[in-house]
Amino acid sequence: MPPPQPAGPRPSLLGVFAHPDDESLLAGGVLAQHAASGAATAVVTATWSADSHRAPELADALAALGAGEPRLLGFADARVPDSAPGRPRLCDAPIEEVVGLIVGHIRAVRPRIVVTHDAYGQLTGHPDHVRTHQATVLAFHAAGLELFRPQTGEPWQPEALYAATHPHSGVGELAALLERVGKTVLSVPDEHVTATIDLTGDPLERKWAAILAHRSEAARERALPGILARLPARARESVIATEHFTRLGTGRGPGGRLRELAV
Numbered sequence: 374m375p376p377p378q379p380a381g382p383r384p385s386l387l388g389v390f391a392h393p394d395d396e397s398l399l400a401g402g403v404l405a406q407h408a409a410s411g412a413a414t415a416v417v418t419a420t421w422s423a424d425s426h427r428a429p430e431l432a433d434a435l436a437a438l439g440a441g442e443p444r445l446l447g448f449a450d451a452r453v454p455d456s457a458p459g460r461p462r463l464c465d466a467p468i469e470e471v472v473g474l475i476v477g478h479i480r481a482v483r484p485r486i487v488v489t490h491d492a493y494g495q496l497t498g499h500p501d502h503v504r505t506h507q508a509t510v511l512a513f514h515a516a517g518l519e520l521f522r523p524q525t526g527e528p529w530q531p532e533a534l535y536a537a538t539h540p541h542s543g544v545g546e547l548a549a550l551l552e553r554v555g556k557t558v559l560s561v562p563d564e565h566v567t568a569t570i571d572l573t574g575d576p577l578e579r580k581w582a583a584i585l586a587h588r589s590e591a592a593r594e595r596a597l598p599g600i601l602a603r604l605p606a607r608a609r610e611s612v613i614a615t616e617h618f619t620r621l622g623t624g625r626g627p628g629g630r631l632r633e634l635a636v
Contacts, residue, residue, distance in 0.1 A: 382411035384532070387484035388440070389417045389475055389509045391463065391501035392450060393431035394587040394598055399495065399537035400488050401438055401580035402572040402616050408439025409575065415441045415482045417475060419505050420450045422457040426589060433586035437579050446474050451500045464500045468508060473522050475512035480526035487513050491536035491619060493559040496544065496551060506536065510621065517624060530624040538619050540566045547612050550604075554595045561619070568618040577614055584613070 386407045390396045396404065396416045408414045416435055421427045423445050431443045448463035448471070450456040463471065479487065489509035494502030515521045517530025539547070540563040548558040572580060585591055590598040601609050 383407040384485035385413040385483065386486045386488065387415050387417065387479060387482045387531070389419070389478075389487060389489045389505060389512075391419050391490065391499065391505040393418055393421055393427040393443075394434070394584065394590050394596075395490070395495075395502070396431075396440070397434050397438065397580060397583035397587065398597060398613075399490070400616060400618075401434075401583045402570055402576045402614075403488065403618075404438045404440050405576040405579040405583075406570070406572075409579075413482065413484070414439060415444060415478075415484070417444045417446065417478045419446045419463050419471070419508075420448050420456060420501055421445060422447050422460065425456055427456070427587070430587045430589060434583040437583040437586055439579075444478055446471070464504045468504075468511070471504070471508040472511045472515060473525065475508055476516045476522055477525035479512060479516040479531065480529045483529045485532045486535065487531045487533070488535045488537060488618065491538040491561065493538075493561070495537070496539055496547065496558050496560065497556045498559050510534065513622060513624070532624050533620060534622040534624075535568065535618040536621050538566060538617050540617055543615065543617060546608070550600050550612070551597070554600070556595075565619050566617045567620040570616045570618075572614045572616070577610065580613060581609075 388396050388400050404414050435441060447457050447460055448466055449460050451462050451464045490502040490506040492506055513534045517528050519528045539560045541560045542563050544560045551558055584598050587598050590596040591602045593599040
C-alpha cells in the first residue's frame, strides 16, 4: 500500500544541479509533483551563462516542470569553456564563492527540501556534478548560520538534503545505453537509497517535456536527452519513470519526514 497523500501542498523544494538538463533528468518528476501540489519549487543551475543558447532551453524546461525562472550561477562547464566566456570553470572556482552563491538562493527561496547530485557526480562522474554536490552540502548547513555571509539574506535552514542517485539494481537499461557511447557508470548499493519515486501520468509527461525542452542536447547522439529521444516510448519510460534519492542530512526545522519527498 502506498503511504497516504499529505494534506495540502508538498514541501517547498529547491534543486541545485550542475548543468541545464540535469534538473529534468534527475529530479524532473519530483519537481513536477511538488509544483503540481502547490508547493514552491525552484532550480539553481551552476554552469552556462544567461546569454548562452542553453538558458532559454532551461527556461522552457522549468516552465514544463512548474519550477519558476532559471537561477544560473554562470560558471563555465568543465568541458565547454565557452559556455560562460570570461568566467572560470565551475571546478576551478573557489569553493567558498560557489557556496556563497548557493546560500543566497537558499535564503531567497526558503525551501524545506534541497536536492542535488550525489557524491559520485551521478552515473558518469562529471566533475561539475561532483563540485555542485560538494558546494551544496556545505551551503545546506551554512544557510542557517546568521553570521555566514549576512549580505545574502536572512538565515534559512532547510529541513532535509537529498542526493539524486542510482542504485546498483536500477541502472541496467540506463547503464547499457551509456556504455554504448563510452560513458562510465557509477551507482550506489541499494541500501543507500532512502526514497524512490515511481512516476506515472502527468508528472512523467512533464518530465519528458522538460527533457525535450533541452533541444540542443536532444539533438546530440551521445548526450542522454538525445539517447532517450531515439528510444521507443516504452523503453524510454522504463528509464525515466523512476527517480532515486539518498537523504544526506537534516536541518533544525520541524518535520521533514522522509515520506514527504517519496509520495
